[in-house]
Amino acid sequence: MHYLRPSPSLQSPVRAMTPIPTHRGSPSRLVIQCAYRFDSANATNPPVAPTSAGFNFCGGVGSTRADWQSTCAILASKVVSQQQDTKKDSGNVAAVNGHKTLDLVPVDTNSNLPRALTITDLSPAPMHGAKLRVAYQGVPGAYSEAAAGKAYPNCEAIPCDQFEVAFQAVELWIADRAVLPVENSLGGSIHRNYDLLLRHRLHIVGEVQLAVHHCLLALPGVRKEYLTRVISHPQALSQCELTLTKLGLNVAREAVDDTAGAAEFVAANNLRDTAAIASARAADLYGLQILADGIQDDSSNVTRFVMLAREPIIPRTDRPFKTSIVFAHDKGTSVLFKVLSAFAFRNISLTKIESRPHRNRPIRLVDDENVGTAKHFEYMFYVDFEASMAEARAQNALAEVQEFTSFLRVLGSYPMDMTPWCPSRDE
């Protein structure tokens, strides 16, 4: 099976990528031409803790509020300059159903004044005026593509051969968003993607929960008895483990990069002894038959995806928000307990806590004088909590957390996906 990957031997920054950003017809995936690998063991190029302007907690609540204000100002000025451009072209007359109408925008005597933010400014549209371009790992038919469509209906989904490439697509302005699976209700956390969130400087701007309904796919005419192998994404294989055994499929299981890629591989190589675990849409796209439907071990199998962007969104309080942070501390007793109690005392619910070993990968910390030092931490802790960064209780909790920790970064504050997916929630 041939999957293109960034070359591990190259360590220079990305020079170019090959965007083929369409999934009309037969799409190709984004691949890195000149590969870039973050060498975290290399102290000269360790991952950087982003600056306060990048929505990072560096100087307590006061500076963070200021950061938000400047971020708002930047967003507002972008909106104003875009508006001024379009006004120049159209004058004050617009056409509706062929009838000319007067655009009743009040004449602003001082056009330099920024106008007030409105609700539409809070979910920024792509600056290029086209469809929102969303990078995902996999090929069409992958669940990540479905998650992109759920989060951004009518978006243009851009297939990438690796998660790293999806991040870079956004960083290099080839895509506007990236979609990243972070947790599955059966398989648990997708650890590698947590590491990527830390290594890159993108911001979490949303989440979606996607019900994942797996099918066993094979070439038309193939029967279960012919199979000697089942291939899929490792998460998908583990989500169907018991059912495969129940179906009598005690055959070799092989992991590939994504579910739909597995289906494509079976079809492209005319494999009559191999089945793929993938979506019904993948069966349609690659001309496979569905041998078994709904083969996930748990009928309420759900994967949580986060959406990433170059800029954070402005947190609000008019709907439920979630905030994701990552922190690390020097050796010491009860730091974790203190951090958790900062949330508990303010009645802030935690929805997730994850620790990742981080011993051999230094983090570059930047102090108030902008001097950077590489620092090693044994563990990184990731916490999601149910509050918006626009709430005083969340700001105060983080100010307290900052006192106990040596490194703290807000990965994003974003609207919660409230789609009910767990049957027990509706009962």
Ligand SMILES: O=C(O)C(=O)C[C@]1(C(=O)O)C=C[C@@H](O)C=C1
């Ligand atoms: O392979 C895919 O189709 C994906 O979108 C990836 C992925 C994952 O990484 O967990 C997404 C959802 C499912 O849980 C299985 C696989």
